[in-house]
Amino acid sequence: MKRTAKIVVSVILMAAMAVSAFGCKKTEENGNTPDTKKGEGVMTYAEYSAAALDSEVTIETYIQAKQGWWENDGVGVATFYTQDADGAYFLYNMPCTSDEYDKLSVGTKIKVTGFKSEWSGEVEIIDATFVIEDGNYVAAPLDVTDKLASDDLINYQNMFVSFKGMTVEAMDDTGAAFFYSWDNSGSQGDDLYFKVSSNGQTYTFTVESYLTGSDTAVYKAVEGLSVGDTVDMEGFLYWYEGVNPHITNVTVK
Amino acid sequence: MKKFARIVSAVLSFALVLPMLAGCHGKKGTSEYVMPAGLDPNKTYEIVFWAKNDTNITQTKIYNQAIEDFEKLYPNIKVNLRLYTDYNKIYNDVITNISTGTTPNVCITYPDHIATYKTGNNVVVPLDTLIDDPSYGLGGSEVLFDSPTRDEVIPEYLNECVLDDHVYALPYMRSTEACYVNKDYVEALGYEIPETLTWDFIWELSEKALAKNPDGTYVVNGKDVMIPCIYKSSDNMLISMLKQQGAGYSDNDGNILIFNDTTKQDLMTISEHTKTGAFSTFKISGYPGNFFNAGECIFAIDSTAGATWMGTNAPLSDIHENQIAQFTTVVKTIPQFDPDNPYMISQGPSICVFNKPDSGEVLASWLFAQYMLTNEVQIAYSSTEGYVPVTSKARNSAEYQEYLSRSGEDNNLYYSVKIDAAKLLIENTSNTFVTPVFNGSTSLRNAAGQLIENTAKSTRRGQTIDDAYFESLYDDTKALYRLDQLGSADLNSKADLGPMPAGSIILLSTLGIAWVVIVAYFIVQFAKKKRAV
Numbered sequence: 001m002k003r004t005a006k007i008v009v010s011v012i013l014m015a016a017m018a019v020s021a022f023g024c025k026k027t028e029e030n031g032n033t034p035d036t037k038k039g040e041g042v043m044t045y046a047e048y049s050a051a052a053l054d055s056e057v058t059i060e061t062y063i064q065a066k067q068g069w070w071e072n073d074g075v076g077v078a079t080f081y082t083q084d085a086d087g088a089y090f091l092y093n094m095p096c097t098s099d100e101y102d103k104l105s106v107g108t109k110i111k112v113t114g115f116k117s118e119w120s121g122e123v124e125i126i127d128a129t130f131v132i133e134d135g136n137y138v139a140a141p142l143d144v145t146d147k148l149a150s151d152d153l154i155n156y157q158n159m160f161v162s163f164k165g166m167t168v169e170a171m172d173d174t175g176a177a178f179f180y181s182w183d184n185s186g187s188q189g190d191d192l193y194f195k196v197s198s199n200g201q202t203y204t205f206t207v208e209s210y211l212t213g214s215d216t217a218v219y220k221a222v223e224g225l226s227v228g229d230t231v232d233m234e235g236f237l238y239w240y241e242g243v244n245p246h247i248t249n250v251t252v253k
Numbered sequence: 254m255k256k257f258a259r260i261v262s263a264v265l266s267f268a269l270v271l272p273m274l275a276g277c278h279g280k281k282g283t284s285e286y287v288m289p290a291g292l293d294p295n296k297t298y299e300i301v302f303w304a305k306n307d308t309n310i311t312q313t314k315i316y317n318q319a320i321e322d323f324e325k326l327y328p329n330i331k332v333n334l335r336l337y338t339d340y341n342k343i344y345n346d347v348i349t350n351i352s353t354g355t356t357p358n359v360c361i362t363y364p365d366h367i368a369t370y371k372t373g374n375n376v377v378v379p380l381d382t383l384i385d386d387p388s389y390g391l392g393g394s395e396v397l398f399d400s401p402t403r404d405e406v407i408p409e410y411l412n413e414c415v416l417d418d419h420v421y422a423l424p425y426m427r428s429t430e431a432c433y434v435n436k437d438y439v440e441a442l443g444y445e446i447p448e449t450l451t452w453d454f455i456w457e458l459s460e461k462a463l464a465k466n467p468d469g470t471y472v473v474n475g476k477d478v479m480i481p482c483i484y485k486s487s488d489n490m491l492i493s494m495l496k497q498q499g500a501g502y503s504d505n506d507g508n509i510l511i512f513n514d515t516t517k518q519d520l521m522t523i524s525e526h527t528k529t530g531a532f533s534t535f536k537i538s539g540y541p542g543n544f545f546n547a548g549e550c551i552f553a554i555d556s557t558a559g560a561t562w563m564g565t566n567a568p569l570s571d572i573h574e575n576q577i578a579q580f581t582t583v584v585k586t587i588p589q590f591d592p593d594n595p596y597m598i599s600q601g602p603s604i605c606v607f608n609k610p611d612s613g614e615v616l617a618s619w620l621f622a623q624y625m626l627t628n629e630v631q632i633a634y635s636s637t638e639g640y641v642p643v644t645s646k647a648r649n650s651a652e653y654q655e656y657l658s659r660s661g662e663d664n665n666l667y668y669s670v671k672i673d674a675a676k677l678l679i680e681n682t683s684n685t686f687v688t689p690v691f692n693g694s695t696s697l698r699n700a701a702g703q704l705i706e707n708t709a710k711s712t713r714r715g716q717t718i719d720d721a722y723f724e725s726l727y728d729d730t731k732a733l734y735r736l737d738q739l740g741s742a743d744l745n746s747k748a749d750l751g752p753m754p755a756g757s758i759i760l761l762s763t764l765g766i767a768w769v770v771i772v773a774y775f776i777v778q779f780a781k782k783k784r785a786v
Contacts, residue, residue: 054713073699073733115714120539120571127710183569185310187336241543241572 034062034085034137035109042111045086051116057125058113061089062137064160065236065248068210069101079210080104081158081236081246082112083139088158090124090238092117109135122239123157141234149201153243161237161245165253166196168229177225189214192222196231205233208246221250229253283354286378288386289612291395292327298617299331300358303346305602307558308338309569311637315630323624326397330617340366340602344695351376356607358618364414364687365695367421367605372692378606379419383619391623401626405646413687414603422603423622424643426634428558429597429678429685430489430587433541433670437580438462438473438551449592450585452494455482455552456522459531462551474578478549480533482526483541485555487534487709488702489598494519496686497590502701507691509736511701512727520708520723527712536706537713543571548578554587556600557639557674566664584673586681599685601640632656636666639674648679693736700734 038044042060043051051057061082069078077093078101091112096104104110114128141162147153148163171179171194178194180186182204192207212218225231235247302320306312313336320332335357337343344366350356351373362370371377384403388395392402403411410424432450439446442461447454459481464472471479484490491511495502498519501510526532535541541553542562553563561569564582589595604622609615624630631647634640636656642648657676661669678685688694707726712718731737 054710054715056714073696073703074735075733115710117537119537120543181308181338183308183310185306185308185313185336186338190338241539241576 032137032140034139035060035135036085039111039133045084048089048116049087053116053118053123055116056113057116058111059089059125060084060109060111060133062135062139063104063106063108063110064088064139065106065211066101066104067208069096069098076101078104081160081211082110083159084137088156088160088237090122090158091128091130092119092124092126094125094128094130096130103132107136107138109133109137120240121242144237145198148198148203148243153237154239156237157239159237161235163196163198163231163233163235163245166198166231166233168225168227168231169195169197169202170227171195175227177227177229178222188223192219194222194225196233203243203245205235205245205247206238208238211246212248218247218249221252222247225250225252283375283608283610285375286608286615287612288382288389289616291388292616292620293613294329296613297329297331298611298614299333300614300618300621301333301335302621303335303337303343303357303360305337305340305343305361307638309561309637312634315633315637318633319625319630322629323398323621326624327617327620330621332621337361344369358607358609358614359622360605360607361425361602362422362605363600364416364422364603364690365698367414367603368416368690368692368694370605371416371421375608377421378608378615378619379421380423380606380619381420383606383616384420389616389620391626396620396623398624398627400623401644401646405644406626407643407645407648407682409599409682409685410643413599416690422605423626425602425604425625426558426631426640427599427601427643427678428556428638428640428674429599429681430486430493430554431557431560431639431674431677432585432587433545433553433555433560433563434583434585435545435548435551435580436583438548441473446583446585447592449595450552450588451592452522452588452590455588456526456531458551459526460529463530473551474548476549478544478547480530480538480544480550482532482552483534483538483544483550483554484532484705485535485541485553485559486702487536487705488698489600490534490554491516491519491701491705492688492698493587493596493598494590496596497594503689503691503694503697505689507689507693509697509731511697511704512731516704517720517723520704520726521718523705524708524712524718527709532709534706534709536702537709540571542567545582546570546578547572547576548580552588557584557678558601560584560639560671560674561637561668564670566668567670568665568668582670584670584677586677586684595681595684596686597681597684599687601643628652635675639671639678641675641678696734697736700730700736703730703733 038060042058048057048059061084063080064083065081067079069076072093075095076097077095079093080091082089082091110130111133112125112128112130114125117124117126139160141160143164144153144156144161145163168177178192180188180192181190182193189209191209193204195202195204207219207222230253232251232253233247234249235245238244238246304316316334320334324330324332340363343361347356347360347370367377384390386393392400410427414420414422414424434446436446442458444458462473462479462481466472470476473479492502495515498515500515501513503510523532541550541555542559544550545553545563546567561567565577565579586595587597604625606615606618606622626644628647628650631642631644632653635642642653647653657672659667660672661667
C-alpha cells in the first residue's frame with residue numbers, strides 16, 4: 001500500500017514538473033516578440049506620444065517591472081513600468097486587486113485605458129483600467145549612455161535602458177558613494193541615491209526602494225559601491241525634474 | 254444525568270467561546286495603564302521611537318542628538334529610532350502593528366490618527382496622569398532635565414491633543430500653511446501685495462498672469478510654463494475655505510457636513526480657474542516650490558514647514574540651479590474670504606505613547622516623549638523649518654528670540670523666508686484652527702482633498718462640471734470614504750471593524766441554534782413531566 005502511494009505521488013510530481021517545464025518553454029518562445037499590430041481602438045506609441053496631456057488614451061503594452069501594491073483609500077493600486085516595441089508607458093497607481101497584481105508578471109501583455117498626465121516632468125498614465133491579453137515580451141535594455149547629455153534623451157523616457165562604463169562619484173565632501181534618501185536623512189530601506197559620471201557630466205541615479213528594496217541585489221550592490229568604481233547599469237529612464245533613472249542592476253567592472 | 258452534563262458542558266463552552274470571539278474581533282488589548290511608583294534604575298529599558306522628518310538631514314541629526322543626550326541622562330533607557338518621511342506610512346505601520354502587539358513605544362503622530370489607534374483597547378496611553386504627576390510629570394521633581402510645566406505648553410496646542418476629554422499626545426512642533434508670493438511678478442502685473450491676501454485677489458491676478466506673447470510664451474515670465482496658483486494640500490485648501498466662510502465640514506459630534514452648497518460653489522470656482530490654467534495642485538502638477546523657484550508660479554501655497562524649499566535662495570531645492578529664477582519672495586497668510594477674520598490651519602506633529610505590559614517601560618517612554626519638549630530639542634528642531642516651538646518656555650527664551658532676530662543673516666539657519674514663515678505663525682496663533690477629531694476624521698480629510706482633485710482633473714479632461722457632476726461626485730466620494738456610514742454614533746463607538754468574519758458568523762449561528770435546541774429540550778422535558786403528573 002505504501003509503495004503504491006509512493007508511485008502515485010511520484011507520477012503526480014512528474015506530471016507537475018512536465019507541465020511546469022512546458023509552461024516555461026512557452027514563455028521563452030514568446031519572450032521577445034512584441035505584437036507590432038495594435039488592436040482596434042488602440043493607439044500606436046507615436047499616437048500616444050502625440051496625444052495631449054489629460055486626454056484619454058488606450059494602449060497595449062507589456063509589463064517590464066512592477067512596484068508596491070498597496071491600498072489607497074481602500075482601493076488596491078500599483079505602479080508599473082511597461083513597454084512595447086516602440087516606446088514605454090509608466091502606469092502610475094493603476095487600480096488592481098492583490099490577485100491581479102500577482103498575475104501581472106514581467107512580460108504580461110495588457111490593454112490599458114487611462115489618462116495621459118505629467119507630474120514633475122514624468123509622463124504617465126493615471127486613473128487607468130486594464131485587461132490582460134495574450135502575448136509576452138521582455139524588452140532588452142537600450143544603451144543610452146551616449147544620449148545622457150542630449151536633449152534627445154527624453155524620447156526614451158520610461159524605457160528599460162543601460163548605461164555602460166560610468167564612474168561612481170562622491171555624494172559630498174564626506175566621500176560617501178551613496179546616500180539613504182536624497183540628502184542622507186534616511187536609513188537602510190529608503191531610496192538610495194548615488195552619483196555617476198560620463199564624459200565629464202555627473203548624474204544622480206536612484207534605487208527606488210518600492211521597486212527594488214533593501215533585500216535585492218541592486219540595493220546591496222549600490223550599498224557596496226566605492227567612489228571611483230566603474231559600473232555598468234540597467235534600469236528605467238524615470239523623470240523627476242530632469243532625468244532620474246531608477247536603477248535595477250549594477251555591475252562593478 | 255449524562256444529558257444534563259452535556260448541556261452544562263455546552264453552556265460552559267459557549268461562555269468560554271464568547272470572549273474569544275470578542276477578542277478575535279479587535280477588542281483584545283493591554284490592561285489599562287497604571288503608573289508605577291517610580292522608574293527602576295536597576296532595570297534596562299529599550300524603547301522604540303518612530304519619528305518623521307521632512308527629508309531633512311538636519312532634523313535627522315537633531316533626533317539622534319536628542320536620543321544621545323537623553324541616554325546620557327538615563328543610561329538605563331536605550332532609544333531605537335526609526336525614521337519615516339511620510340505621516341501616512343507611520344499611520345499604516347502603526348495600524349498593522351496594533352494587531353500584532355508590536356507598536357513602537359513613542360510615535361510621532363496626528364490627533365486624527367490617534368482617534369483610530371485608540372479604538373483598540375488601551376493601545377494609546379492617556380497622558381493626563383503622567384502629565385500631572387508631581388515626580389515624573391511635566392516639570393516634575395524627579396525629571397532629570399529642564400522640562401516645561403503643563404502651563405508652559407501652548408494651551409491651544411495641548412488642547413488639539415485632547416480626545417474624549419483625555420490628553421492622548423504631546424504637541425511636538427506646529428506649523429501652518431503660508432502663501433509664498435513672487436513679489437516681482439505681482440508688481441509686473443501692476444499690483445501691490447495687500448496686507449492680507451484674499452481669494453478674489455489670487456484669482457484676479459492668476460487670470461491676468463495667463464496673458465501670452467505671440468510666440469506662445471507667457472508675458473509675465475517669458476517661458477512656456479506658468480501655473481499662477483498651486484496649492485500643495487488640497488484637503489487643507491477646502492477645509493480652510495469652508496472654515497473661512499463659516500460653512501460646514503464636520504462637527505464635534507462627528508457629523509459629516511462637507512457635502513453642502515458652499516463646497517459646491519467653491520469647487521465650481523476652482524474648476525473655472527483650473528479650466529483656464531490659472532490653478533493646479535501638487536497631486537496634478539508637482540511640488541509648488543519647484544514651479545515657484547523656476548519662476549513658473551506666482552502663488553505657491555504650502556506648509557510653513559516647507560519654507561526652506563521656497564524662494565530664489567532656498568537652501569533646499571529639487572530643481573537644477575540653472576533653472577532657478579531670481580525674484581523676491583514674500584510670505585503671507587493663505588488667501589482669505591474675510592481679511593478681518595482670517596483663519597488658517599494648525600498642523601504639525603504630536604507625540605503619543607503606546608501602552609505596554611511593563612508599566613516601567615511606559616514611564617521610560619513618557620520621559621523620552623517629555624524630553625522632546627525641552628528647549629534644546631524645541632529650538633533646534635523648529636529652526637530646521639518654518640516650525641514654531643510648542644512651549645512658551647522655548648518661544649520666550651533668549652536663544653529663540655535671538656534666532657528670530659537674525660533673519661536674513663545667511664541662507665541656511667537664518668534663511669529669511671523660513672524665519673518669516675515662523676513669525677507668521679507666531680503672530681497668527683489665535684487665528685489657527687483644527688478640525689474635530691473622531692474615528693473617521695482621517696477619511697473625511699482625505700475626501701475633502703479628493704473633491705478638489707477630482708473636480709480639477711475632470712475639468713482638465715473636458716468633462717462638464719455642473720449640478721449633475723457634483724451630485725455624482727458627492728455620492729462617489731461618500732461611498733469611497735464610507736462617509737455615509739459615519740455619524741454621531743461613531744464618536745462613542747469603536748473602530749469600523751468591517752463585516753464579521755464568516756467563521757465567526759457560522760460559529761455564532763451554530764451556538765444560537767444550540768441554544769434553541771437546549772431551550773426546546775427543556776420545554777419538552779417540562780411538558781412531559783407535567784403530563785406525567
